[in-house]
Amino acid sequence: xxxxxxxxxxxxxxxxxxxxxxxxxxxxxxxxxxxxxxxxxxxxxxxxxxxxxxxxxxxxxxxxxxxxxxxxxxxxxxxxxxxxxxxxxxxxxxxxxxxxxxxxxxxxxxxxxxxxxxxxxxxxxxxxxxxxxxxxxxxxxxxxxxxxxxxxxxxxxxxxxxxxxxxxxxxxxxxxxxxxxxxxxxxxxxxxxxxxxxxxxxxxxxxxxxxxxxxxxxxxxxxxxxxxxxxxxxxxxxxxxxxxxxxxxxxxxxxxxxxxxxxxxxxxxxxxxxxxxxxxxxxxxxxxxxxxxxxxxxxxxxxxxxxxxxxxxxxxxxxxxxxxxxxxxxxxxxxxxxxxxxxxxxxxxxxxxxxxxxxxxxxxxxxxxxxxxxxxxxxxxxxxxxxxxxxxxxxxxxxxxxxxxxxxxxxxxxxxxxxxxxxxxxxxxxxxxxxxxxxxxxxxxxxxxxxxxxxxxxxxxxxxxxxxxxxxxxxxxxxxxxxxxxxxxxxxxxxxxxxxxxxxxxxxxxxxxxxxxxxxxxxxxxxxxxxxxxxxxxxxxxxxxxxxxxxxxxxxxxxx
Numbered sequence: 172x173x174x175x176x177x178x179x180x181x182x183x184x185x186x187x188x189x190x191x192x193x194x195x196x197x198x199x200x201x202x203x204x205x206x207x208x209x210x211x212x213x214x215x216x217x218x219x220x221x222x223x224x225x226x227x228x229x230x231x232x233x234x235x236x237x238x239x240x241x242x243x244x245x246x247x248x249x250x251x252x253x254x255x256x257x258x259x260x261x262x263x264x265x266x267x268x269x270x271x272x273x274x275x276x277x278x279x280x281x282x283x284x285x286x287x288x289x290x291x292x293x294x295x296x297x298x299x300x301x302x303x304x305x306x307x308x309x310x311x312x313x314x315x316x317x318x319x320x321x322x323x324x325x326x327x328x329x330x331x332x333x334x335x336x337x338x339x340x341x342x343x344x345x346x347x348x349x350x351x352x353x354x355x356x357x358x359x360x361x362x363x364x365x366x367x368x369x370x371x372x373x374x375x376x377x378x379x380x381x382x383x384x385x386x387x388x389x390x391x392x393x394x395x396x397x398x399x400x401x402x403x404x405x406x407x408x409x410x411x412x413x414x415x416x417x418x419x420x421x422x423x424x425x426x427x428x429x430x431x432x433x434x435x436x437x438x439x440x441x442x443x444x445x446x447x448x449x450x451x452x453x454x455x456x457x458x459x460x461x462x463x464x465x466x467x468x469x470x471x472x473x474x475x476x477x478x479x480x481x482x483x484x485x486x487x488x489x490x491x492x493x494x495x496x497x498x499x500x501x502x503x504x505x506x507x508x509x510x511x512x513x514x515x516x517x518x519x520x521x522x523x524x525x526x527x528x529x530x531x532x533x534x535x536x537x538x539x540x541x542x543x544x545x546x547x548x549x550x551x552x553x554x555x556x557x558x559x560x561x562x563x564x565x566x567x568x569x570x571x572x573x574x575x576x577x578x579x580x581x582x583x584x585x586x587x588x589x590x591x592x593x594x595x596x597x598x599x600x601x602x603x604x605x606x607x608x609x610x611x612x613x614x615x616x617x618x619x620x621x622x623x624x625x626x627x628x629x630x631x632x633x634x635x636x637x638x639x640x641x642x643x644x645x646x647x648x649x650x651x652x653x654x655x656x657x658x659x660x661x662x663x664x665x666x667x668x669x670x671x672x673x674x675x676x677x678x679x680x681x682x683x684x685x686x687x688x689x690x691x692x693x694x695x696x697x698x699x700x701x702x703x704x705x706x707x708x709x710x711x712x713x714x715x716x717x718x719x720x721x722x723x724x725x726x727x728x729x730x731x
Contacts, residue, residue: 200236237273
């Protein structure tokens with residue numbers, strides 16, 4: 172880290188008035204802070220690592236304070252990191268003096284996936300292992316430690332024999348269809364002509380438990396008559412919420428509009444869930460000649476890939492067999508959450524190019540049945556489907572205990588967004604940079620990773636595009652290193668006030684046609700965020716064009 176980057180980091184912490192996701196702040200006036208191992212463990216277990224910033228006091232509004240003895244601090248931090256942590260860490264230090272105050276940074280690299288979790292040896296696992304959550308450190312749970320350790324090898328939970336189950340619990344028709352399919356594609360696999368039980372054993376569909384042949388977990392899930400008889404929670408659940416949060420209630424007082432459970436063997440379960448959720452989505456119609464085509468709120472291909480990936484990659488270990496896959500539909504998004512974080516060397520950052528299979532046998536069966544492709548193409552298919560529908564890329568969140576995919580339903584390039592972009596017509600921008608500006612307008616900030624996923628470019632091109640936008644003065648860079656993100660250079664208040672007549676006309680036309688309009692409808696109508704919708708509706712009230720009725724989240728607006 173250069174001194175210029177160090178000072179930029181200090182400015183960002185002071186601007187935010189809080190620690191950052193990748194930055195831990197320590198005063199260190201009276202010597203090396205105690206329990207430093209918590210920050211060392213948490214940052215080294217975080218994607219991209221992080222920075223410990225010594226010489227800043229959180230309790231004094233993040234003002235700079237003088238590090239007592241910088242040389243001794245570096246020595247003691249180095250000793251703790253290299254001798255007391257497993258694996259050993261090698262921090263990189265930068266020292267600077269600002270307004271008479273000595274500040275020190277220690278850059279902590281992320282440890283390789285095969286060596287996680289990094290922990291404090293004096294306490295051991297799991298108590299000595301920490302993880303970064305937001306801008307705080309917390310001790311890992313037993314399951315989070317297990318998740319890291321299991322990623323170092325090939326789990327075989329999907330190959331385990333199911334106690335109390337027998338071949339009678341498998342659907343022979345499904346198995347016969349499966350064997351016929353793979354015989355067509357593996358014509359040299361002579362073992363397929365062996366006795367049935369031997370074939371099932373070689374394919375890990377079943378195996379012998381003393382004198383009894385029992386299905387494996389993968390075999391039962393794929394070909395069972397009713398797998399949930401043995402594992403009630405290995406299913407897909409669906410809940411349709413009224414608003415944009417779990418606790419937002421409909422006028423009737425209900426928190427959700429619909430809930431369903433989908434069970435059965437995996438192919439049937441995915442098909443049922445896909446059809447039902449598509450039926451619950453909003454739709455628009457596109458007339459092509461004599462034919463009408465329904466356009467779903469979320470692309471069908473993206474939904475199916477998310478469901479299939481959730482089933483194929485979820486954790487089937489004893490820790491979470493009591494957890495189910497959850498699909499949640501809100502007014503502004505669709506979420507698919509599966510038990511277990513990402514496996515192996517796959518991270519949120521490299522999920523498009525890296526591939527690691529937690530459930531190898533189950534994955535092979537699902538691939539043979541053309542439910543998934545075992546080539547890492549599912550994520551690319553999701554991204555492509557969302558882009559083709561003019562929607563933002565899905566968001567991925569590895570929570571270690573679970574993995575969450577979020578689809579947002581507002582159109583990126585709405586007429587209102589295009590009108591907003593017209594003010595930048597004099598700038599020589601690429602289309603992908605214009606799209607990034609709209610994304611920033613909707614979300615307030617963007618990272619290099621988000622820009623790459625949004626525009627389908629590599630890291631170098633994304634960095635070059637973002638630097639150019641900074642040079643034009645349209646956006647500003649915040650923080651440095653892994654924590655770098657970008658915001659629009661203009662103030663949020665100015666952004667809100669950039670109103671076009673088309674906005675007001677659309678709102679009034681909708682309110683006239685439907686009797687009233689609320690914040691949610693306004694957001695969907697114009698493809699804008701909640702704050703902007705609130706501003707527009709209030710402005711029309713001040714102009715005596717609309718009249719508010721009700722309060723809080725139930726407020727509606729009618730034409731005067």
